[in-house]
Amino acid sequence: MIEHVNPEFFKAFEHYKAMLEQFGKDHPITERAFLLTLHYTPEHIKKEMHQKAKELGLLPKPSGYLDNDTAVYAIEDIAKQLGISIEEAQAQLDNLLQIEQQLGIATGITLVDPNTVNKIQ
Structure with a gap:
């Protein structure tokens, strides 16, 4: 198709x-x-x-999944995968989200409430 x-x-x-x-x-x-x-x-x-x-x-292994089977990743795991500090990873994420907001767009990068994540056992 x-x-x-x-x-x-x-x-x-x-x-x-x-x-x-x-x-x-x-x-x-x-x-x-x-x-x-x-x-x-x-x-x-x-x-x-x-x-x-x-x-x-x-990408690191997913930290868990949402109810709709979307994989989610912990900032700590992303930082480790990229070889940077958690603070640097968070700053980069915050920057991307700020740019999205300024441009009025959505790219699919989202933050989720940890309470909605189904942890991998």
């Missing part, structure tokens, strides 16, 4: 690549372009990206 892809995704991705080349990956303009690209990324591509990240060992 052929999946529909919003043309805005392609525009956002091209813009992101140009900003990456011009400013580098850690520049605020590049970060915004990345989040816009993620916002327009179709769900089927996000699922493929998530699977590939797991295969490449870029």
